[in-house]
Amino acid sequence: MNRRTFLKRLFASSIALIGTGGGTYYYAKEIEPSLLTIQEEVISSKKIPLTFNNFKIAQFSDTHIGFHYTNDQFNQLVKTINKQKPDCVVFTGDLVDMPNKFDWNEEIVQSLINIQAPYGKFWIYGNHDHGGYGTDIVKDVMEKGGFTLLQNNHSIVKKNNSKFILVGLDDVMLGKPDIKEALTGVNPHYYTILLVHEPDFADTTKNYPVDVQISGHSHGGQIQIPFFGYIYTPHLAEKYVEGKYSVGGHPLQLFVSRGIGTTRLPYRFLCRPEITIFTLNSSEKE
Template identity: 55%
Template sequence: MKISRRTFIKRTLKSIVGILGLTGAGYYYARFIEPDLLTVQRYKLESERIPLSFDQFKIIQFSDTHIGFHYDLKQLNKLINTINNESPDLILFTGDLVDAPHQYTFTNELPFLLSQLKAPSGKYWIYGNHDHGGYGTEKIQSVMEDGGFQLLKNQHTSIHNKNDSFILAGLDDIMLGKPDLSKTLEGVDDQAYTMLLVHEPDVADQVRNTSVDVQLSGHSHGGQIQLPFYGPAVTPPYAQKYIEGHHSVRPGLDLYISRGIGMTRMPYRFLCLPEISVFQLQAIPKSSSIQE
């Protein structure tokens, strides 16, 4: 069931009341400890559709930094070092760079730090709802471009290795953008291995009707606060069916949702560690029939 922005905020405030009701140690942990406990989620993407030259190709996804809301450039620099230490071939950012673009004081340091991320096959990004919010659409695009990232907005590109390639596509934000899934995938060969970036994970139920193999999303933050035996206290619109981790949407379509890096609306994480996702491609040789 979808909820309105107002309902989401009300539920978020209730969650804040709940977290403040924890013990002093619990509050301190949620406010000051867990938000800095960055984890690395590792996945293998196996498919006969992955070209053999991409076997062991490494992709890193990071999402939802929300810079300016209890996440600063010093923390971003630490994140960048962590990502570079993984030696990725391709880096993907799935939206929400700055929490409130109309309030944030932009300096040259932010694009400079983003430019320090290194990946030989490129760096790509999509808009999140906070990127469009607060009149940030053009400013965030400028910052990301200066940082060496290429925007995928209702469009796709080919990632090449030797004589092979796979498709990387990106959809504009669902909540505040102008998404067009048909345009995004227009001209894509149905037999090509295709990865789609979508900020809001619940869009996967629309993507299931396409030939996409993998959808990467963020937006949910995993709920930020998870309660034992209950799960996420509240999640935003378009992140209520699919909240975190790996989901098999249909045979041949896998959805992976990052809990993201930063926070929004409330400066807490509880049982919901921040994360980056590392994907290792594994090409499966196509089975050949034996003729007698």
């Protein structure tokens, strides 16, 4: 988005919020961004082994630490995630807002270490992770935090003798995503979940043997005005903005998180931040 378009959107958003009253403006800036919700989704498939029945995957995304989101808030988020007792945790990009200006310290590493997931913690790059010379910095921090990077590759999640496949792509906007490379060697008979930051990539994913795509990036628009809709959604989050979609003929299941933090505009209105808890449900006959 160019500077002129951004300023127009900023002006429109501010006028819309102020126009509905000073209390609304205060709520959008100071209250709603802290009203974290826990979105629960059940994913059912015959391809999911019985062993993984009730297996829980926690997704958090777009924390944008440093832009109206603090380390203390991130620590509270970690506690909330751990209370859900997930088996596996995935982070779908944009850890800090501006990596080149962020005051990196061990506190954020310790917060990541404190996230508990017995079957693994995984992450992918978002556009802000690559932006601001953050590629290597963010990678180092996430590795120290115990997270495994999925960048055009995949990992096999095993439980007893059963498995499913967790695939991750490089960021679509600023990276070099390669879904063919990521799926190399993946048996299409195994249940396959793809992590990709930008949700609109689903229109490409639908042509590959992937069962579920999990994304962020959109922030759910951050500001939703009644009878008008989203004030702004970023590039590659304009078609699929929040919630659950069925894409293509398979169909591919797509889940888009509203994320945690804010960027560009320090507001959320009718668009609460969220983490998502996915519970796998095997419909395989015993």
